[in-house]
Every structure is written in C-alpha cells, then in structure tokens.
Amino acid sequence: MRSVFVFAGLSAALVLSHPILAQQTNGRGGRGGGRGTPIQPGESCPAGTTEIRPRSCMAPEFAAPSILDYRPKSTLITPEHMVKTAKYPAIDYHGHPQGLLSSAAGLDSLGRALDGLNVRMMVSADNMSGERLKATLANVRASEKMKDRVRILAGINFQNVGPGWAEKAIAQLEADIAAGAVGVGEIGKGFGISTKKPDGSRLKLDDPELDPIWEACARLKIPVFIHTADPQEFFYQTLDFTNERWLELALFGDRRYPQDRFPSFETLMTERDNLFRKHPKTTFVAAHMGWHANDLGRLAKMMDAMPNLYTEVGAVLYDIGRQPRGAHDFFVKYQDRILFGKDSFQPEEYPYYWRVFETRDDYFDYYRGYHAFWKLYGIDLPDEVLKKIYYKNALKLTPALPQSGWPK
Numbered sequence: 543m544r545s546v547f548v549f550a551g552l553s554a555a556l557v558l559s560h561p562i563l564a565q566q567t568n569g570r571g572g573r574g575g576g577r578g579t580p581i582q583p584g585e586s587c588p589a590g591t592t593e594i595r596p597r598s599c600m601a602p603e604f605a606a607p608s609i610l611d612y613r614p615k616s617t618l619i620t621p622e623h624m625v626k627t628a629k630y631p632a633i634d635y636h637g638h639p640q641g642l643l644s645s646a647a648g649l650d651s652l653g654r655a656l657d658g659l660n661v662r663m664m665v666s667a668d669n670m671s672g673e674r675l676k677a678t679l680a681n682v683r684a685s686e687k688m689k690d691r692v693r694i695l696a697g698i699n700f701q702n703v704g705p706g707w708a709e710k711a712i713a714q715l716e717a718d719i720a721a722g723a724v725g726v727g728e729i730g731k732g733f734g735i736s737t738k739k740p741d742g743s744r745l746k747l748d749d750p751e752l753d754p755i756w757e758a759c760a761r762l763k764i765p766v767f768i769h770t771a772d773p774q775e776f777f778y779q780t781l782d783f784t785n786e787r788w789l790e791l792a793l794f795g796d797r798r799y800p801q802d803r804f805p806s807f808e809t810l811m812t813e814r815d816n817l818f819r820k821h822p823k824t825t826f827v828a829a830h831m832g833w834h835a836n837d838l839g840r841l842a843k844m845m846d847a848m849p850n851l852y853t854e855v856g857a858v859l860y861d862i863g864r865q866p867r868g869a870h871d872f873f874v875k876y877q878d879r880i881l882f883g884k885d886s887f888q889p890e891e892y893p894y895y896w897r898v899f900e901t902r903d904d905y906f907d908y909y910r911g912y913h914a915f916w917k918l919y920g921i922d923l924p925d926e927v928l929k930k931i932y933y934k935n936a937l938k939l940t941p942a943l944p945q946s947g948w949p950k
C-alpha cells in the first residue's frame with residue numbers, strides 16, 4: 543500500500559512538469575475515451591507515451607522504469623517440464639572449454655559438468671594448431687575418463703594471405719589432422735570482418751587465394767566449422783531504440799559494427815555464400831544457424847541450394863524458441879543437417895536447449911535477458927530428430943569422432 547501513496551504524490555509533481563501529461567489533463571480530460579494526445583494515421587506516439595486507443599497516445603502517471611528495471615513476473619500457469627539432462631547423449635560441436643583441456647584436473651571437472659547434462663562428447667572449437675594442439679591431445683589421451691569424450695578442431699591462420707600462404711597453411715593443416723584434429727574450426731568472425739591481407743585490404747571470405755585450403759579440406763574429408771559475421775542487428779547505420787539488440791549493443795562495445803567502419807551484414811553473407819557455392823565438395827558447418835535463425839526461410843533456401851552445407855544451433859536459442867511451429871518444421875525438414883552446439887561453456891545454460899528441443903512448454907524464460915526481451919516455447923522434436931541433432935549428424939559428418947557406443 544505504501545507505494546501507492548508514494549506514486550500518488552509523484553504523479554502530481556509529474557503532471558506539473560511533464561508537457562504531455564499537462565496537455566492530457568488540460569485537454570478533453572476526465573475518464574474514458576477522451577484521454578490522450580492525438581496523432582495522425584501512420585505516425586508513432588511521441589517518446590514517453592504509448593498508444594492507448596487508435597491514434598491516441600498517453601504517458602503513464604508514474605515515472606516509467608528503464609528497461610533494466612522493468613521485470614514483470616508472468617502470471618501464466620501452464621505445465622512446466624524442466625529438462626536437466628538431454629534425452630539422448632549429445633555431442634557439443636561448438637565447445638569452448640576455457641582451458642579445461644590443459645590439465646588432468648580441468649578434464650575431470652569438464653567430465654563432471656558434461657555428465658550432469660548427458661553431453662557425452664565435446665568438440666573443442668578453439669582453433670588449435672601445432673604444438674598447442676599436440677600438447678592438448680596428449681592431455682586428453684592421458685585421461686582414462688575423457689579420452690573418448692573430447693575431440694579437437696584445427697585452426698587455420700589467416701594472417702599474411704598471399705603468394706606461398708596456401709602451401710604453408712595446407713602443410714600445417716595436414717600435420718594437425720595427422721596429430722589427431724578431426725576438422726577445422728571454429729573459423730571466427732574476424733575472418734571477413736577484420737582480418738587484413740598484407741597490402742592492408744580486407745581479406746574477403748571468397749578470396750581466390752584461399753581456394754587451395756578449402757580444396758584440401760575436401761580432399762582430407764574434414765568438415766569446416768565457420769562463424770561468419772554476427773546477428774544482423776549488430777550492423778547498423780544508427781543505433782536507436784528500434785534495434786532488437788539495443789541493450790546488448792549498449793553493454794558490449796565489441797559487438798557494434800557501425801556501417802561507417804565495418805563491412806555490412808549483407809556483404810559478409812554474400813561472400814560467405816560465394817565461398818560455400820564455390821567449393822561444393824567441401825563440407826561447411828555454418829555456426830549459429832548462419833545468423834539466419836530469425837529468417838528460417840532464408841536459411842532453408844541456402845540448405846536447398848547447397849548440399850554441402852550443415853548448420854549448428856549455438857547461441858541462437860532465443861530465435862528458435864520464439865517461433866515454435868516454424869522452427870519445428872524447419873528442424874524436421876533439415877533434420878539430417880543440423881548439429882547441436884552450445885558455444886559459451888556455461889553448464890547451467892544447456893538445459894534451456896533441452897527444454898526448447900524436447901518439450902512443448904509455453905512461454906518460459908531464456909537464460910540471458912539482454913539477448914531477448916521475449917519468452918521461449920518448446921518445439922517438441924520427435925525422438926528420431928533429437929537423436930540426429932544431438933549426435934548422429936555429428937558422427938556422420940566427422941568420421942574421426944569415436945563412433946561406437948551410441949544408441950541406434
């Protein structure tokens with residue numbers, strides 16, 4: 543009750559100082575339809591107000607909270623199915639195990655965390671190569687518990703791409719695969735956004751000087767796990783309040799790509815698609831659903847046009863879970879070419895993925911408020927599709943993963 547009095551006092555002060563409130567009160571006034579400030583058809587309400595009836599805007603009587611402080615609790619009561627462990631053993635194809643592979647104690651704690659989630663295997667996508675790769679593989683092989691549960695992708699060094707680069711890069715990749723790496727990745731977003739050639743120009747994703755390395759990946763029969771660009775909202779002319787990722791962009795400066803300084807989202811997508819098309823014998827896994835989880839029709843067109851393309855679900859759960867029917871149909875249709883991956887290694891976040899994939903729960907929270915101002919829904923995938931996404935597709939795509947002991 544106390545807060546009501548506080549607000550009542552506040553509102554009197556607000557009316558005096560707030561031009562729109564003053565106008566509302568002095569206008570037709572009173573209760574009912576006459577309240578509010580009119581706008582023209584097609585116009586949006588002035589800042590600080592909201593449309594309460596067609597073409598009529600009003601400001602709240604109390605000072606509105608910032609988006610950080612508005613935390614409404616849902617009153618919806620509906621069946622809840624929390625899923626702590628995946629229904630089938632999973633392979634996390636987008637692992638960033640944060641140093642846990644470099645010691646026996648680290649591997650032990652990784653194993654305990656994965657056990658609690660039913661993640662049987664992690665594919666480390668930390669771009670390891672050379673001596674670091676060998677040392678890490680030796681560590682993994684020395685762990686009785688983890689030796690069949692961790693595999694590692696090799697990194698390609700994109701510095702100094704020019705004459706002679708491809709021969710060196712291929713020799714290193716062959717050595718890394720011989721040492722035990724099972725594929726390439728994660729090729730990071732720097733490739734395309736920021737990596738330069740020796741002459742200072744931007745290294746484009748479809749640069750012909752790179753062709754030999756992609757052909758080598760086809761010859762070695764290894765998948766290429768690649769993260770291109772970032773969510774399209776990160777690439778903007780001006781950052782305003784219509785941007786769905788405004789809060790995230792305001793929090794993290796390194797996610798901003800203002801268009802006077804960075805290549806556009808579409809430039810990067812065009813170069814990426816050229817790369818995939820130009821090397822049909824090379825298998826590419828587009829991380830983060832290619833940043834098209836918000837436009838599954840676009841991703842579907844790519845999947846149809848490029849049989850060498852697979853995709854992975856890391857860090858785009860907020861888009862999958864807000865379109866349960868569309869996402870369900872997409873996952874069923876492309877069930878042979880989607881891999882599970884988590885990206886950022888936070889064990890408490892995996893169960894959100896299980897819940898979205900395995901249940902038909904309605905309207906539940908996502909794990910990061912700043913990614914998504916909305917709730918998620920379960921997409922209720924059939925068991926056979928879950929198995930493919932959790933482990934079968936990764937095993938098929940990556941023959942060097944331990945192939946035995948998985949459910950049929």
Ligand SMILES: [Zn+2]
Pocket residue numbers: 636638667728769885
């Ligand atoms: Zn990653």
